[in-house]
Amino acid sequence: MQKRCRQGQSWWQPKFQGRGYRMTVPRQVILEVLSGTEKHLSAEDIYLAVQKSYPHVGLTTVYRTLELLADMGVLFKFDFGDRRARYELAEEFQVKKGHHHHLVCTRCKRVIDYTEFIDQEKELLEKTERGLMEKYDFSIEKHLIQFYGTCGKCRKKTV
Amino acid sequence: MQKRCRQGQSWWQPKFQGRGYRMTVPRQVILEVLSGTEKHLSAEDIYLAVQKSYPHVGLTTVYRTLELLADMGVLFKFDFGDRRARYELAEEFQVKKGHHHHLVCTRCKRVIDYTEFIDQEKELLEKTERGLMEKYDFSIEKHLIQFYGTCGKCRKKTV
DNA sequence: ACTATTATTGAAAATGGTTTTCATTATCAA
DNA sequence: TTGATAATGAAAACCATTTTCAATAATAGT
DSSP: OOOOOOOSOOTHHHHHHTTTOOOOHHHHHHHHHHHTOOSOEEHHHHHHHHHHHOTTOOHHHHHHHHHHHHHHTSEEEEEOSSSSEEEEEOGGGOSSOOSOEEEEETTTOOEEEEOTTHHHHHHHHHHHHHHHHHHHTEEEEEEEEEEEEEEHHHHHHHO | OOOOOOOSOOTHHHHHHTTTOOOOHHHHHHHHHHHTOOSOEEHHHHHHHHHHHOTTOOHHHHHHHHHHHHHHTSEEEEEOSSSSEEEEEOGGGOSSOOSOEEEEETTTOOEEEEOTTHHHHHHHHHHHHHHHHHHHTEEEEEEEEEEEEEEHHHHHHHO
16 A cells, blocks of 8 residues: 555664564564554454555464463453454554553453553552562563443434 | 252242242252352353252253353353363352452463452452442443463462 | 564464253252 | 143354464674
C-alpha cells in the first residue's frame, strides 16, 4: 500500500542484539504494525496487516515473534474472552497510549481502555507489589487489571 | 471413594430453578467438587474428580456446566497462561477462601492466592468502578487483578 | 566482502482444549 | 402420570496455536 521507511535504527534494535536475537524484516514489520495501532490486535489481525507490505511472512512467524516479544516484555498478551489472544505494545513502547487498563464487555467483547484513577491505582499497586514480593519471595514483573461487565449498547439490546 | 450425601437442599437449588434451569445430578456433583477444593481446577481436573463418584458424566457436560455457572456468576474462569481455563467458585460461594487475588509465576504457572492489601484494593476498586460506570455507561460486574512474575523456586533454577 | 555458524523462516501437519451435533434421557410443572 | 423441553453424552468438528523440518538469512570473524 504505502512505502515503508526503515531507515532509522529503531529503539528495538539494541533490545534484540543484546540477547543474541537477530533483527529481521518480519520482526520489524510486526513491530511497526503494533506501533501504529491503538487497537488490541489478534495474531491473525497482525498477520493480515503484515502481509500487505510483506506478503511472504507466515502466520507461524507472527506467532513466534509475538511470543518472543512477550517474553522480552515488549508487548503484553491479553485474554478478553473471545477465544484468541490479543496483543498490545507495552506502554513504554507505545507512542500514543499511556498506562491504562481495560473494561471488557462480556457480551460483545468490546474493550475500552481507561486511564482514569490510574495514578491512585499505580500507587496502591506498587505498595502491594512490594509487600507481596517480600512475603511470597516472588519477583513481580507486571500486573493485570480488568473490569468485566456490560456496555451500554449491549444493555439496551436485551432490555 | 467416599459416600456422597446429597440430602440437604443446597444454596444453589433456588439459583437454578429461578431461571428455568434444572438441577441435575451432574451439576450437583460438579458444584460439590468445586466447593470442596481450594485449588484452581481445569475442566479436565473437574471431569476426573466428578467421574470418581459419577462415572457417566461426560467432559462435554462439565464444559457446559462450567459455562453456565460462569454466566450465572457462580464461578470465575481464569487464564493463568497454561493454555487451559481454570475455575474457582465465586467468593460468596466458597467456604474457605475469602476475597483474594492471584500471583502467577510465568515460568512454572504456579498460582498463589493472596489476601493482603485486599481491603485497600477493594476500596479503591469500588471507587474506580463507580467512576468508570458513570463515565463509560458500563455496568461493571466483576474485576480481575493478577500479578505476574517469577516465584522463588524458579528464580533459583536459572541463577 | 567472504564464510561459517546458527538463528530464523515458512509450509504443512499436528496438537489439544473447547464446541457442536444429534439422538437419547431426565427433570419439572401440570 | 404425562407432556414439554432442558440436559446429557459420545463422537465429530473446530480452530487458535505449536511443532516439525528443510531452506534461508543475519551476524561475527576473517
